[in-house]
Amino acid sequence: MDWMKHLLVVPVLLPLLTGASLLLIDEIRHTAKAAVSLASSVLFVVTALALMQMADSGTAGSEALSLSYAVASWPAPFAIVLVLDRLSALMLAVASILALAALIYSMARWHRAGPHFHSLFQFLLMGLAGAFLTGDLFNLFVFFEVTLAASYGLLLHGSGAFRVRSGLHYIAINLAASLLFLIGVSIVYGVTGTLNMADLAARLPNVPSENRMLLEAGAGLLGVAFLVKAGMWPLGFWLPSAYVAAAAPVSAVFVVLTKVGVYVVLRLSLLLFGSTSGELTNFGGTVLMWGGLATLAFATSGILASQALGRLAAYSVLVSSGTLLATVGLGDVPVISGALFYLVISSFTTAALFMLIELVERAREPGADLLAVTIEVYGEDGEETQEKEDEQVGVIMPGALAVLGVCFGCIALLLAGLPPLSGFIAKFAMLAGMLNMDGLGSSAEIAPRVWLLFALIILSGLAALVAMMRSGIRIFWAPLEAVVPRVLVVEVAPVVGLLALCLLLTVKGGAMINYTDAAARSLHDPSGYIQGVLEPVPLGSAAR
């Protein structure tokens, strides 16, 4: 099985090559472009699932399995490595599935709204895959920039004054954050002399105490850069307007972008500042905890205050970020395990919501649900509905309103975390972890901040339920004039697909929790990760 090890580089190379070759196809032949792009994305999903299988294969003895792949065959601390473990494989799978759904959705209309949609989409995938797989801080920067550059293009896709204006803000914020990222990386390099994450983790406990403050400053700056991406309060004000401005399939795939920030924070804080790093243990944990709580509170009130569905979805992204950041700050195995499950569910749900909103809005007068205050934000909506009228090819969905209504109800249940869907299992796993930090039945005292987080998570679910019900009643039960939206099968299919996946995760909840448990345990014991990178064993013996 020698070729299997090269599977690790496929998620980076495949979208890169596809995106580049799509540039050569003329814009007029958009069907050919779409076919190539779709084929590549399907392959990407298959690869990601195979990698997930591979990462999970060492269940018996080697709990903390991680596989590294030296890209240019140079040994680890000196050259670029890609690292696969359970967490990165999980993130990769989530990103690939979301991307496939968004791509299928875009086939109905959006991919013809501007040039190079498919190329940009593939480059975004490449950057995401690289960011999840890389084992090197500076490469993380490069992949971040690839992702962001592609996301700038995608955010502007479809053009219009509102998009360009939010795009300008989005680009400016992210450029500033990237500069902070660079400063942080160079300080960390200046103090420790390495950029390889595993090598860094091994060297951190030996940093002389006079340099520790410099190192903490560097790590803090790095953290700020990631938290801007994750949208932590007060760094996340750019997020709602950018996500609302983007085209529906684009905002669906942007859901993963905030998760990249969360992923890096989770990976680095447990790898570098885990239990083995001496005085630096749990560095930044308090900031993450309180920052996450503030984000959660801010986003919960945002959800309740949203008049338009788009903003509601954007604030749901922030709720998910806040919950995840606070749980990372808490940092215990059972909580992290539940949080990973929650990450998967909330990504799928919010992405499905973003896509559903566009379909639902078609049934209504533009701006029907907006008060005068927000009408100016949506001022451009008139033009967009004009665009929608023209060419629509494909099979029109029968009974559209019923299907959309059921999907909407499922999303509400998933966002609120109510049984019987998997949102409930994910939240239950997190909350149960908070109450039983050291395993079931332990008598350890529960800290007040944990209670606060507990309450806020439940409150945010309630807020989501209230807001979704409010909009749902207005859209499906009491429309002023009933217009049956023209909805294509190819647009509903990805929404239904994502929700079906959430349903599958309800049934297969046990297997999923086992996986996230193992992932959380190996995150807490970084020695396996470090060993996997610095002293790689031939893959055949590690995986089988």
Place this chain on the structure above:
Amino acid sequence: MELTLAIAIGVLTGSGVWLILRPRTYQLVIGLSLLSYAVNLFIVSMGRLRFGAAPVLGPDGIGNPADYADPVPQALVLTAIVIGFATTALLLVVLIAARGLTGSDHVDGRESR
């Protein structure tokens, strides 16, 4: 030398931060460019300041590593310059598009009242 470099980085950063907080899109672009210059200088300085030392090994083998400058920050700077250049170019395009679409060079697309 350290002092000169430190002052240069400080002045560039200070001007950059002031400029990106200004309301005009052109000031934003110049501010981000100045900041990226400051960051590039900062990255080089993190490899320690050295004079007359090459970052590339000679043809006669390794010798004493202490005779060479650290090549990693220089490689990082090169990458950072390229990426910064590309993103600044992109920002310029968006700036011009925003100017055309909103008819204003204010970052919010309209003058604040």
